[in-house]
Amino acid sequence: MRLRLTVNGETRELEVAPDRRAVDLLREDLGLTGVKEGCGVGECGACTILVDGATRLSCLLLAAQLAGREVTTIEGLAPAGQLHLVQQAFIDCGAVQCGFCSPGMILAVVELLRRDPAPSRALILEGLSGNLCRCTGYHMIIDAVEAAARVLRAEAPS
Numbered sequence: 001m002r003l004r005l006t007v008n009g010e011t012r013e014l015e016v017a018p019d020r021r022a023v024d025l026l027r028e029d030l031g032l033t034g035v036k037e038g039c040g041v042g043e044c045g046a047c048t049i050l051v052d053g054a055t056r057l058s059c060l061l062l063a064a065q066l067a068g069r070e071v072t073t074i075e076g077l078a079p080a081g082q083l084h085l086v087q088q089a090f091i092d093c094g095a096v097q098c099g100f101c102s103p104g105m106i107l108a109v110v111e112l113l114r115r116d117p118a119p120s121r122a123l124i125l126e127g128l129s130g131n132l133c134r135c136t137g138y139h140m141i142i143d144a145v146e147a148a149a150r151v152l153r154a155e156a157p158s
C-alpha cells in the first residue's frame with residue numbers, strides 16, 4: 001500500500017506492506033534510529049513517538065495507522081544543531097546514562113509538559129510510568145522534568 005504522512009515536518013510518501021509496524025517503518029525505511037525498540041510488546045516505552053502531538057508506542061502501531069498523521073521522533077524535536085529544553089535538562093541533571101530509554105522518555109516529558117507546565121512529582125511519576133529506565137533509578141529523570149518545567153515557565157510570556 002502507498003502511505004503518505006508527515007515525519008519531523010517533512011511529507012513522506014512510500015510503499016509499505018499492510019502488516020509493517022510503525023517502529024520498523026521509522027527505523028528501517030526512514031533511518032530514524034532514535035526510535036528504540038526494547039520489548040516490542042508495549043511495556044517499556046522505548047519506542048515512544050508523538051503522533052499528532054500525543055505519545056504513542058510505535059511497536060504497537062501499524063505503519064498504515066500513521067497515514068495522514070504528523071509524526072515526531074526525537075530527531076525532529078529541535079532544529080538541527082540545537083537541543084530542546086527537555087534534552088538540555090536531561091543532560092544537565094545526569095538523566096542520560098546508557099541513553100536507550102532517553103528518546104522515548106524525553107518525548108513523553110515533552111507531551112507531559114505541554115499538558116501541564118507545572119506538574120507535581122506525583123504527576124511526573126504518573127506521566128512517566130509507561131517508560132522504563134534500567135540505569136538511572138529515576139531520580140535524575142524526575143529532577144530533569146522539574147528543571148525543564150522551571151525553564152519552560154521562565155520562558156513563557158507573562
Ligand code: FES
Pocket residue numbers: 036037038039040041042043044045046047048057058059060
Ligand atoms: S518497544 Fe515499544 S513499548 Fe517496548
Ligand code: FES
Pocket residue numbers: 095096097098099100101102132133134135136
Ligand atoms: S539511561 Fe539507560 S535505560 Fe535509561
